[in-house]
Amino acid sequence: MQTIDASGMLYRDLNELIRDSVSRGVKEIRLINVNGHRYIGDGLAKEASIIIEGTPGNDLAAFMEGARIEVHGNAQDGTANTMNGGTIVIHGDARDALGYSMRGGEVYVRGDVGYRVGIHMKGYQDMNPAIVVGGKAGDFFAEYMAGGIMIVLGLGLAPDEDIVGNYCGTGMHGGIIYLRGEVAPEQLGKEVKVVSLTEEDTCVLDGYLDNYCQYFKVKREEIDKKPFCKLLPYNKRPYGNMYAGW
Amino acid sequence: MSLKSYVTPSFLIERNKERCIKCKVCVQQCANEVHRYDEEDDEIISEEHQCVNCQRCVTLCPTGALTIRKNPNELRQNSNWTAEAVRAIYIQAETGGILLTGMGNDRPYPVYWDNILLNASQVTNPSIDPLREPMELKTHLGRKPDSLSIKEGKLQKKLPPQLELELPIMFSAMSFGSISLNAIKSLAEAAKQEGTYFNTGEGGLHRDLYQYGENTIVQVASGRFGVHADYLQAGAAIEIKIGQGAKPGIGGHLPGEKVEREVSETRMIPEGTDAISPAPHHDIYSIEDLRQLIYSLKEATNYEKPVSVKIAAVHNVAAIASGIARAGADIIAIDGYRGGTGAAPLRIRDNVGIPIEFALAAVDTRLRQEAIRNQVSLVVGGSIRNSADIVKAIALGADAVYIASSALLALGCHMCQKCYTGKCNWGIATQDPQLAKRLNPELGAQRARNLLRAWKHEIQEMLGGMGINAIESLRGNRLMLRGIGLTEKELQILGIKNAGE
Ligand code: SF4
Ligand code: SF4
Numbered sequence: 120m121q122t123i124d125a126s127g128m129l130y131r132d133l134n135e136l137i138r139d140s141v142s143r144g145v146k147e148i149r150l151i152n153v154n155g156h157r158y159i160g161d162g163l164a165k166e167a168s169i170i171i172e173g174t175p176g177n178d179l180a181a182f183m184e185g186a187r188i189e190v191h192g193n194a195q196d197g198t199a200n201t202m203n204g205g206t207i208v209i210h211g212d213a214r215d216a217l218g219y220s221m222r223g224g225e226v227y228v229r230g231d232v233g234y235r236v237g238i239h240m241k242g243y244q245d246m247n248p249a250i251v252v253g254g255k256a257g258d259f260f261a262e263y264m265a266g267g268i269m270i271v272l273g274l275g276l277a278p279d280e281d282i283v284g285n286y287c288g289t290g291m292h293g294g295i296i297y298l299r300g301e302v303a304p305e306q307l308g309k310e311v312k313v314v315s316l317t318e319e320d321t322c323v324l325d326g327y328l329d330n331y332c333q334y335f336k337v338k339r340e341e342i343d344k345k346p347f348c349k350l351l352p353y354n355k356r357p358y359g360n361m362y363a364g365w
Numbered sequence: 366m367s368l369k370s371y372v373t374p375s376f377l378i379e380r381n382k383e384r385c386i387k388c389k390v391c392v393q394q395c396a397n398e399v400h401r402y403d404e405e406d407d408e409i410i411s412e413e414h415q416c417v418n419c420q421r422c423v424t425l426c427p428t429g430a431l432t433i434r435k436n437p438n439e440l441r442q443n444s445n446w447t448a449e450a451v452r453a454i455y456i457q458a459e460t461g462g463i464l465l466t467g468m469g470n471d472r473p474y475p476v477y478w479d480n481i482l483l484n485a486s487q488v489t490n491p492s493i494d495p496l497r498e499p500m501e502l503k504t505h506l507g508r509k510p511d512s513l514s515i516k517e518g519k520l521q522k523k524l525p526p527q528l529e530l531e532l533p534i535m536f537s538a539m540s541f542g543s544i545s546l547n548a549i550k551s552l553a554e555a556a557k558q559e560g561t562y563f564n565t566g567e568g569g570l571h572r573d574l575y576q577y578g579e580n581t582i583v584q585v586a587s588g589r590f591g592v593h594a595d596y597l598q599a600g601a602a603i604e605i606k607i608g609q610g611a612k613p614g615i616g617g618h619l620p621g622e623k624v625e626r627e628v629s630e631t632r633m634i635p636e637g638t639d640a641i642s643p644a645p646h647h648d649i650y651s652i653e654d655l656r657q658l659i660y661s662l663k664e665a666t667n668y669e670k671p672v673s674v675k676i677a678a679v680h681n682v683a684a685i686a687s688g689i690a691r692a693g694a695d696i697i698a699i700d701g702y703r704g705g706t707g708a709a710p711l712r713i714r715d716n717v718g719i720p721i722e723f724a725l726a727a728v729d730t731r732l733r734q735e736a737i738r739n740q741v742s743l744v745v746g747g748s749i750r751n752s753a754d755i756v757k758a759i760a761l762g763a764d765a766v767y768i769a770s771s772a773l774l775a776l777g778c779h780m781c782q783k784c785y786t787g788k789c790n791w792g793i794a795t796q797d798p799q800l801a802k803r804l805n806p807e808l809g810a811q812r813a814r815n816l817l818r819a820w821k822h823e824i825q826e827m828l829g830g831m832g833i834n835a836i837e838s839l840r841g842n843r844l845m846l847r848g849i850g851l852t853e854k855e856l857q858i859l860g861i862k863n864a865g866e
Binding site for chain 2: 131134138157158161162164177178181182183184196197200201203216219220222235238239241242243246262263265266290292293355356358359360361362363364365
């Protein structure tokens with residue numbers, strides 16, 4: 120394992136060091152004193168594990184293909200932007216547009232996430248991306264969602280706190296959202312409906328929940344105390360019949 | 366109860382019975398199923414309602430028996446309620462739909478290229494004959510440093526990455542999905558042979574096209590279709606698509622019907638699903654955010670590729686371009702309001718945006734005033750119809766131009782504007798394998814190459830006539846331009862003098 124002290128370093132230099140190490144075959148890199156450094160792990164298409172201590176900056180793991188990143192701290196905006204594969208584990212909160220257009224891999228966030236999380240997430244063949252959020256999510260959760268899986272656990276919410284913000288699933292036309300607990304109809308986009316879980320859903324959920332519990336040392340019983348609801352789009356082609364040929 | 370349609374056919378088909386040999390070529394060729402052979406009567410019948418006047422049947426009829434005409438049937442004359450205005454209302458009353466069209470704005474707005482004249486040398490400086498004397502059209506696109514330091518004949522600092530073009534013309538973004546793979550292959554091959562670039566649009570890069578990587582600009586649009594690490598690495602440059610001239614401010618929408626297997630694999634979305642590109646990139650709500658995506662892409666590709674940002678020409682284009690340059694883009698591509706499209710809402714196409722001539726002049730002027738013109742290259746499109754448009758664009762300040770409609774015309778497009786139907790009879794704007802086969806990529810490449818070569822020679826002729834032997838000396842050289850039939854204000858925006866001045 121290689122340790123890089125990021126204090127006082129510009130993001131560009133830090134990322135160059137990381138790219139260098141990974142291309143030399145270093146499999147595990149520990150970054151300490153990370154403080155807002157952007158673009159860590161961008162486009163990383165090799166197997167490697169990066170452990171971040173501190174707060175990475177925006178666009179963490181954008182366009183990433185297969186590495187594993189663990190953040191001991193919070194993550195900012197744009198994490199997993201257009202990510203294609205790999206795993207990100209965040210031991211804190213993550214902010215806006217997490218997993219924008221993500222097509223593969225998994226993101227686990229112990230705490231809360233910001234606005235527009237999972238926007239335009241999509242799946243393709245055996246690529247089925249997933250985002251698991253331990254706490255709550257902001258407005259426009261899963262907007263334009265076209266594929267993949269989004270799970271919100273709502274752990275530690277106050278009794279009057281909502282698990283997601285408004286406009287959840289607006290424009291959604293594919294994929295599945297699982298929310299632990301209930302969601303008020305007025306918080307949903309008009310393209311989504313609430314349905315109950317099937318056995319298959321329970322199986323799918325099991326895998327992700329076990330991972331969450333393992334990564335963040337949470338007891339599974341804690342999660343199992345409340346049932347999940349499932350959100351699906353009404354229509355795979357919400358904008359199919361809007362046009363007339365001129 | 367279904368509504369009776371009040372829409373009358375736009376075109377009339379005349380079949381010269383003496384010439385027609387009933388070979389049924391027209392029946393086979395029309396994907397709109399206009400022509401039908403009636404066995405009982407041994408007659409070919411044409412259902413004109415579906416005809417889009419793409420001229421396919423006319424061109425292929427071996428005896429020249431067919432003529433397509435604008436339907437001479439006219440509504441009562443009315444300068445306000447024109448036939449088109451009425452027709453639009455009938456269609457919308459019958460369908461409740463947003464009117465959809467293809468190709469660029471066809472309204473009779475002024476084409477400013479046609480109000481600009483070029484200069485030539487007479488007596489005081491000699492013109493140059495490009496056939497016998499060297500004439501340099503080579504163009505480099507990318508950020509140029511503020512200064513160079515050279516020691517012992519060597520550059521002391523590496524130049525930022527540049528695209529090298531043998532001629533200042535590139536093929537503009539057209540996605541696989543909006544056009545056929547054969548059309549893209551034609552353009553990719555032509556770009557390779559002539560030393561320039563084609564652009565993937567937002568449709569990803571089909572596996573057969575990776576071999577053209579060195580001549581490819583890969584686009585990253587709001588839907589991020591087909592974007593992954595290999596794709597980013599494959600191209601010579603990356604273009605962030607913010608907007609396009611035919612539909613500024615709105616997203617794209619490739620209907621599921623066009624997402625067949627190959628398109629689905631390339632875009633990496635399930636077959637038959639709609640490919641929806643949101644109107645904005647949801648990671649870009651400001652110039653600062655744009656900078657973030659630019660640098661995200663640079664980081665992901667190790668600062669080895671220039672990053673272009675494509676925008677539609679809109680009212681505030683100069684200020685926006687300044688922001689884009691400061692955000693770190695290496696190239697700004699500006700698409701004028703006549704830019705083509707595979708599909709756009711009619712009202713947006715025809716009413717939003719500004720002419721590329723004004724946008725270009727305004728941007729070039731602004732970047733010069735701010736002393737940042739060297740930081741970005743300017744590429745303009747929408748619409749460049751011939752080599753003279755290109756010479757004028759370069760003299761107004763462009764580094765290169767993007768062509769798309771012209772390129773498709775070279776491949777056989779007949780400008781019927783029905784690209785959105787997916788039934789392009791010329792094998793271009795279609796994913797129907799039978800139709801796509803009509804375009805042979807080798808012949809397509811030849812036609813596109815011929816066009817580039819013809820324009821190259823014409824540009825050289827015009828440069829030679831001005832006594833200029835390198836395109837570099839024409840860039841932003843507005844003294845080579847004069848306006849005709851323009852107002853004072855128009856001349857001022859274009860930054861050119863009137864003819865005779
Ligand atoms: S649509 Fe084209 S091919 Fe069909 S009848 Fe009209 S001109 Fe001929
Ligand atoms: S590409 Fe095809 S459908 Fe589009 S205008 Fe040209 S001929 Fe018509």
